[in-house]
Amino acid sequence: MPGKFCVSLSAAKDNTDKATVAFVIANAAVASDKETIVFLSVEGVRLAVKNYADGIHEEGFAPLNDLMANFAAAGGKIYTCSPCFKRRGLDEKNLIAGAVIVGGAKLVEFLSDGSPCVSY
């Protein structure tokens, strides 16, 4: 059953519960043969920077670093909002695996043929 799936995440250390569950759901989607992206925006963009998620480990789930690495290894992409990233002064040369800095057009293109999207 081909198809696309988007998980939109706007939280990082300000809500590690949301950040973790977002990647758990993203892993479910990519493992179900969906072309899957996680769209990081607002505070969520911090997760795209290497080592930022070190130590984030919600009870009952795998560590967030593992969830993100497994997602990327399975073919998932992490779209990272360019203006959100820039206004926080983050280093675009220090991204985690699977992360790519994108503008709105890239997200709109992905969603425009009817991709479902769940937001955290």
Next chain:
Amino acid sequence: MKVVKEREEVENEFPPPEASWDAGDLGCGELVLGLFVRIKKITPGGIFRVIIQDPAAPEDMPAWCRMTGHKLVGATHPEYLIQRKEK
């Protein structure tokens, strides 16, 4: 119509499992990503046995198999037998 067979019927109709995985308490995305990675190592048409304690498994396993094209040939919670799709 009964779609998922009892263990005895599966044993009579399908080859023995090529591999087994005890998924323990894993559930949701962590569980299916684990399945996604492991079932690739099974021969197409081969049987993969997985033990899942997660109470959502009776709902999630049929859904995952419908989406991926693998066939759930046995489901007696917590034991699930999945036949890998041909391609």
